[in-house]
Amino acid sequence: MKIVYDPRHVFYSPKQEFDRYKMVENPETPSRLEKSINLLKLKYPKNFVNSADFPRSYLYLAHDPDYIMWLKSKSKETEDGAEYFPKVFGYDRIFDNGTPILNNSFEMAWISAKCALTGAKILLEDPEDFVYVGTRPPGHHAGLSMGGGYCYMNNVALAAKYLQSKTNGFIAILDLDFHHGNGTQEIFYNDNSVLYISIHGNPSSHFPYVSGYEWEIGEDEGKGYNINFPLEAGIGGNVYLRVLEKCILEIDDYDPDFLLVSFGSDTHELDRMGTFNLKGNDYAEIGRMINQLSVKKLIVQEGGYNAEGNADAIDNLFYGLSR
Numbered sequence: 001m002k003i004v005y006d007p008r009h010v011f012y013s014p015k016q017e018f019d020r021y022k023m024v025e026n027p028e029t030p031s032r033l034e035k036s037i038n039l040l041k042l043k044y045p046k047n048f049v050n051s052a053d054f055p056r057s058y059l060y061l062a063h064d065p066d067y068i069m070w071l072k073s074k075s076k077e078t079e080d081g082a083e084y085f086p087k088v089f090g091y092d093r094i095f096d097n098g099t100p101i102l103n104n105s106f107e108m109a110w111i112s113a114k115c116a117l118t119g120a121k122i123l124l125e126d127p128e129d130f131v132y133v134g135t136r137p138p139g140h141h142a143g144l145s146m147g148g149g150y151c152y153m154n155n156v157a158l159a160a161k162y163l164q165s166k167t168n169g170f171i172a173i174l175d176l177d178f179h180h181g182n183g184t185q186e187i188f189y190n191d192n193s194v195l196y197i198s199i200h201g202n203p204s205s206h207f208p209y210v211s212g213y214e215w216e217i218g219e220d221e222g223k224g225y226n227i228n229f230p231l232e233a234g235i236g237g238n239v240y241l242r243v244l245e246k247c248i249l250e251i252d253d254y255d256p257d258f259l260l261v262s263f264g265s266d267t268h269e270l271d272r273m274g275t276f277n278l279k280g281n282d283y284a285e286i287g288r289m290i291n292q293l294s295v296k297k298l299i300v301q302e303g304g305y306n307a308e309g310n311a312d313a314i315d316n317l318f319y320g321l322s323r
Contacts, residue, residue, distance in 0.1 A: 287320020
């Protein structure tokens with residue numbers, strides 16, 4: 001087991017976001033990850049590896065060149081200490097008002113993406129059963145040509161595309177963040193070489209609102225390879241784990257060469273960004289169930305906005321994965 005981590009993420013700290021026409025504190029802060037990383041350093045100090053460098057051309061494996069150029073340009077134009085929010089949707093390539101552009105947004109999102117690419121590279125080169133990527137900003141809301149949901153580059157999608165570029169293998173992506181990974185779904189919606197499965201809060205009342213319904217099953221060659229499980233607010237571990245069991249069966253039937261997990265700990269009972277009530281022992285069981293799949297696994301951190309809840313979830317997930 002390896003843990004990929006780049007401490008430079010602490011230099012990325014959005015301050016504000018719009019919420020219901022009000023400016024509020026942005027929860028996508030360094031502290032949400034650092035408590036978890038410090039705990040892992042105490043328990044697994046010899047398992048940490050730094051992120052490697054990659055050509056920026058790898059970004060075009062999952063993203064439209066015009067979007068990448070816009071993000072790079074807009075970041076460069078933004079003054080130090082300022083935050084740019086979308087003014088004209090469509091021209092501005094961010095689909096919400098909660099994802100500001102800072103002058104280092106492009107570089108920090110690229111560092112985050114390189115962490116995920118490093119994890120994928122380790123899966124190919126080392127005899128590791130699983131690799132955890134502790135990184136931010138997150139990625140699963142970033143699509144082909146738009147960012148949003150605190151995401152600028154889709155870390156899991158880039159890792160999947162990288163693995164396929166090296167192996168032509170089949171990949172399953174299991175999205176366990178509270179919020180539906182609209183970006184990941186979009187990128188692979190017509191692709192039968194990637195199975196995308198997501199458990200999340202019902203999008204009729206939860207972000208991103210526009211995707212994540214059970215009737216979204218993929219199109220063309222990808223039809224049947226996109227599976228959504230939207231769940232109602234207030235559910236606990238019993239319901240969640242029964243749904244996860246269905247996901248595990250689907251993944252086992254697909255028989256992928258690699259399993260990528262978009263792991264969001266905003267499903268924890270302490271996290272008010274979500275409305276699920278999972279506890280520490282539930283994450284241990286999630287880890288144990290994932291570990292039943294005899295395939296190499298890359299686990300990439302997505303959401304999770306309560307530092308205590310994140311640490312509890314990740315600690316127990318690691319315990320379950322080692323069982």
